[in-house]
Amino acid sequence: MAKENCIISLQGVNKIFDGVTVVDDFNLDITKGEFVTFLGPSGCGKTTTLRMIAGFETPTSGKILLNGEDITRIPPHKRPINTVFQRYALFPYLDVYDNVAFGLKLKKIPYETTNRKGEKVTKYRHLTRDEICDQVMRALKIIDLEDLKNRDISTLSGGQQQRVAIARAIVNKPAILLLDEPLGALDLKMRKEMQLELKEMHKKLGITFIYVTHDQEEALTMSDTIVVMKSGEIQQVGTPTDIYNEPVNAYVANFIGESNIYNATMVGKLKVKFLNKVFDCVDDFPLNEKVDVVVRPEDVEMTPIKKEPKATDLVGKVATKVFKGVHYEYILMVGKSEVVAQSTKDYELDSLVSIEIAPENIQIMKKELTKNVYPEAYLDNKNRLVISDATFDVDVTQLLKGSKVDDGDYLVLGDQKYDLDDADVIAEIGLDKIEILDGYDRGNANGVIISTIYKGDHYQVMIRTDEEEDFIVDTQDTWNEGDQVSVVVKPKDISIVLKGDIKKYAVEN
Ligand SMILES: Nc1ncnc2c1ncn2[C@@H]1O[C@H](COP(=O)(O)OP(=O)(O)O)[C@@H](O)[C@H]1O
Numbered sequence: 063m064a065k066e067n068c069i070i071s072l073q074g075v076n077k078i079f080d081g082v083t084v085v086d087d088f089n090l091d092i093t094k095g096e097f098v099t100f101l102g103p104s105g106c107g108k109t110t111t112l113r114m115i116a117g118f119e120t121p122t123s124g125k126i127l128l129n130g131e132d133i134t135r136i137p138p139h140k141r142p143i144n145t146v147f148q149r150y151a152l153f154p155y156l157d158v159y160d161n162v163a164f165g166l167k168l169k170k171i172p173y174e175t176t177n178r179k180g181e182k183v184t185k186y187r188h189l190t191r192d193e194i195c196d197q198v199m200r201a202l203k204i205i206d207l208e209d210l211k212n213r214d215i216s217t218l219s220g221g222q223q224q225r226v227a228i229a230r231a232i233v234n235k236p237a238i239l240l241l242d243e244p245l246g247a248l249d250l251k252m253r254k255e256m257q258l259e260l261k262e263m264h265k266k267l268g269i270t271f272i273y274v275t276h277d278q279e280e281a282l283t284m285s286d287t288i289v290v291m292k293s294g295e296i297q298q299v300g301t302p303t304d305i306y307n308e309p310v311n312a313y314v315a316n317f318i319g320e321s322n323i324y325n326a327t328m329v330g331k332l333k334v335k336f337l338n339k340v341f342d343c344v345d346d347f348p349l350n351e352k353v354d355v356v357v358r359p360e361d362v363e364m365t366p367i368k369k370e371p372k373a374t375d376l377v378g379k380v381a382t383k384v385f386k387g388v389h390y391e392y393i394l395m396v397g398k399s400e401v402v403a404q405s406t407k408d409y410e411l412d413s414l415v416s417i418e419i420a421p422e423n424i425q426i427m428k429k430e431l432t433k434n435v436y437p438e439a440y441l442d443n444k445n446r447l448v449i450s451d452a453t454f455d456v457d458v459t460q461l462l463k464g465s466k467v468d469d470g471d472y473l474v475l476g477d478q479k480y481d482l483d484d485a486d487v488i489a490e491i492g493l494d495k496i497e498i499l500d501g502y503d504r505g506n507a508n509g510v511i512i513s514t515i516y517k518g519d520h521y522q523v524m525i526r527t528d529e530e531e532d533f534i535v536d537t538q539d540t541w542n543e544g545d546q547v548s549v550v551v552k553p554k555d556i557s558i559v560l561k562g563d564i565k566k567y568a569v570e571n
């Protein structure tokens with residue numbers, strides 16, 4: 063059932079293109095007047111979802127309701143919905159006023175009249191010149207371009223052109239405005255300004271905004287509600303604070319901002335072990351449960367170590383340091399693990415610090431046993447995937463659509479090259495994609511079987527390597543605890559996402 067005051071309800075919406083599911087069982091209720099943002103990496107299905115709401119695409123299955131009425135098959139022009147695209151499609155030969163007025167000149171509105179027989183009938187008429195002028199000027203006022211109304215589009219800056227596009231979309235007073243990466247073509251400064259303006263505009267207009275972006279900062283600053291998406295599926299729906307503070311899984315935590323994410327184990331009541339140390343925490347999980355832990359950099363407390371560290375201290379060594387205006391951002395090495403930390407205090411490179419994390423700042427998330435997730439994986443100089451002491455061949459072209467790997471092991475798209483040596487990635491391997499072979503040194507990793515659970519029609523086996531990395535495998539075969547085995551995974555069965563933007567790895571030609 064749709065919630066109260068719900069304007070748009072997507073119910074079990076799926077979209078399949080050429081046999082590929084790009085939107086997968088999408089369920090979402092959007093409240094009247096809400097500012098909702100779809101957030102996710104390129105290709106995750108944001109635009110397709112928006113186009114289904116607008117009516118440019120029809121769902122393969124599922125329903126879309128507008129104010130409770132099924133509009134799944136109603137054409138776009140009959141929906142009270144307008145869209146602003148990234149590439150503003152303005153008419154270059156018309157001035158600002160005429161660009162905004164264009165749609166209004168075509169529009170017909172109903173009016174009641176009586177015919178010759180004295181019966182009430184509904185007829186349609188065009189808007190009068192004055193009515194059009196009224197509405198155009200109101201829209202131009204909202205976007206603050208009244209003074210430029212007679213300017214040719216070609217004489218406007220990118221930001222001004224995008225404002226005209228927005229005026230054109232709101233002049234019809236739609237109930238819902240869809241914005242598909244509308245600021246994507248603007249430079250950073252202009253984008254920041256427009257973010258604030260759009261937010262203001264949303265308040266003034268009081269209409270529902272559905273906004274699409276791949277930029278988490280933009281989503282966090284502008285939205286009432288964020289919908290985090292991945293591969294066509296909703297990962298989490300919540301307020302910016304919810305999503306930032308309480309991400310439901312490692313993917314969301316990573317996507318929504320710089321985070322420390324660790325594999326951890328519950329080792330006692332409200333005690334969790336990671337970075338080889340036991341921390342107090344506030345989330346109650348069963349003993350021995352494998353969990354993911356997220357700690358925000360601003361929640362890592364650093365104090366200088368004067369003399370010898372105490373045995374109970376968690377000690378990190380300052381490996382890198384960047385001044386960020388108000389604070390420094392540090393990467394601390396704890397053994398082979400990295401801890402990203404922020405502090406206003408200035409620490410020398412290579413100095414030792416004691417690290418503390420308050421229990422309430424340790425966010426614990428149930429590990430999803432639907433697949434193996436490795437949040438601390440990276441690529442080596444041969445584009446192999448390294449997960450602690452395990453190495454896998456992997457298809458890195460999945461990081462960039464249409465790319466290839468050249469003879470020098472660079473990833474290439476068009477004439478841009480990327481060097482992925484040392485690139486941090488999150489890797490995922492399906493539970494049924496891992497082959498177990500008897501004995502060591504026969505595959506990608508060696509490990510010992512530490513548990514096998516019968517799941518009704520198959521066994522779920524957990525294999526742990528020397529470096530305490532776990533591989534969970536669904537298999538028909540029976541294995542015994544303590545068996546020494548090798549783990550094998552085919553390259554095509556490993557999926558990886560980069561932490562951070564691929565631009566970071568671009569090589570100058
Ligand atoms: N008309 C189409 N035909 C076939 N595939 C499409 C079509 N539109 C989008 N796709 C595919 O659907 C996936 C999601 O695309 P899209 O919704 O544009 O993602 P986003 O907006 O999140 O970047 C992509 O893999 C894209 O190539």
Ligand SMILES: [Mg+2]
Nearest residue numbers: 105108109110
């Ligand atoms: Mg898109």
